[in-house]
């Protein structure tokens with residue numbers, strides 16, 4: 001009922017303009033004769049290609065039918081619509097002889113090369129349909145490698161399939177199976193004319209699908225004229241050319257009601273980029289802050305608060321690392337264990353504050369006179385351990401003497417002025433890592449050397465190159 005009303009409205013609206021149009025066709029005598037002699041014009045259309053052409057309540061309806069009636073109005077032909085299109089395409093060329101006109105939909109360039117095709121009466125964009133989550137398709141090239149369904153019985157299908165071999169084409173018999181595959185996520189998308197695709201999606205409530213871009217070339221709808229009927233083609237061309245823009249739009253609006261995205265939703269993209277950026281920078285800031293805190297914590301856990309040198313734990317770790325490296329790669333190293341002389345006296349006579357200052361001064365001398373690669377740690381109360389990687393025995397001895405001399409230069413000022421200024425000195429035990437050494441044997445050897453230095457009168461070093469119980473050699 002609704003369809004009938006639609007047709008009646010469209011036809012009545014054209015009736016008056018058509019009367020005027022008939023005279024404005026400027027048909028030749030030959031053409032007028034043709035119409036008189038072949039007044040019954042059989043037009044073959046598909047019965048299942050909405051909204052272009054289909055059957056409703058036993059009647060032919062759709063865009064093609066409306067245009068056929070318009071042509072009849074203008075030319076005086078008596079149109080007989082027949083649903084023979086599929087039959088015509090699938091059987092012998094002779095079958096086509098049954099139809100004076102049949103509908104055809106293809107790219108403009110293809111139609112121009114077809115001597116039987118009339119001028120197009122309508123154009124429709126060819127659009128891509130995907131699930132809602134897919135990004136807007138700017139170009140068909142973005143579909144290379146993807147599975148795309150196409151209805152193979154339509155005229156435009158083969159030219160498109162041949163032109164884009166990089167697309168995995170899924171040929172289907174009708175729109176329903178193509179769209180259903182997309183909805184079920186079996187394939188990436190479907191390509192088809194906007195008019196039929198849009199209407200199908202709306203009528204079948206595919207809420208998870210959207211029309212998501214269009215192919216650069218439109219589909220042109222035209223008629224194919226029966227063989228050897230050039231006069232008929234001329235008449236139909238004149239009639240089609242005589243249909244004005246408003247009439248075409250009226251038919252379009254009567255049958256096609258589709259809204260879709262013609263371009264990427266830039267606002268949405270901008271919002272996504274902004275939200276994404278905020279989220280990213282938030283995470284980055286959090287990562288940097290956490291990392292800084294982690295680094296600070298690590299530093300605190302490895303540093304002696306008073307002297308700012310490595311603490312015992314870190315120094316021990318470094319010692320184990322260098323011992324392993326020596327065993328595996330032969331990276332030689334020496335250690336220097338030093339202890340401030342008579343530190344108890346300093347504390348007792350000058351107070352702990354001055355004692356602390358003495359520790360800081362010694363630590364500064366050590367830092368100033370060692371290499372960057374040396375590890376300097378506070379080993380105990382007034383004891384320090386220096387690890388000297390890749391340092392020859394001779395260089396280690398030279399360095400120890402230099403440290404001793406520089407510590408000797410430190411003067412503890414007497415804050416009460418009652419006592420003389422105190423000269424700080426330190427004693428040193430020096431040794432070199434040997435292949436048979438353990439962490440313990442190395443430290444014990446350095447400690448023995450240090451004790452020997454103390455025994456021998458302090459402010460000196462004793463070096464023991466190797467061997468736990470070897471004879472101590474005093475330099």
Ligand SMILES: Nc1nc2c(ncn2[C@@H]2O[C@H](COP(=O)(O)OP(=O)(O)OP(=O)(O)O)[C@@H](O)[C@H]2O)c(=O)[nH]1
Nearest residue numbers: 339340341342343344345347352355356381382454
């Ligand atoms: N001010 C201060 N004193 C400390 C610190 N750590 C350890 N001491 C003190 O250093 C002193 C070490 O004394 P001893 O072990 O007898 O050694 P010493 O007096 O240096 O004698 P020798 O080693 O034989 O020269 C003790 O009085 C400790 O309390 C510290 O961080 N600050």
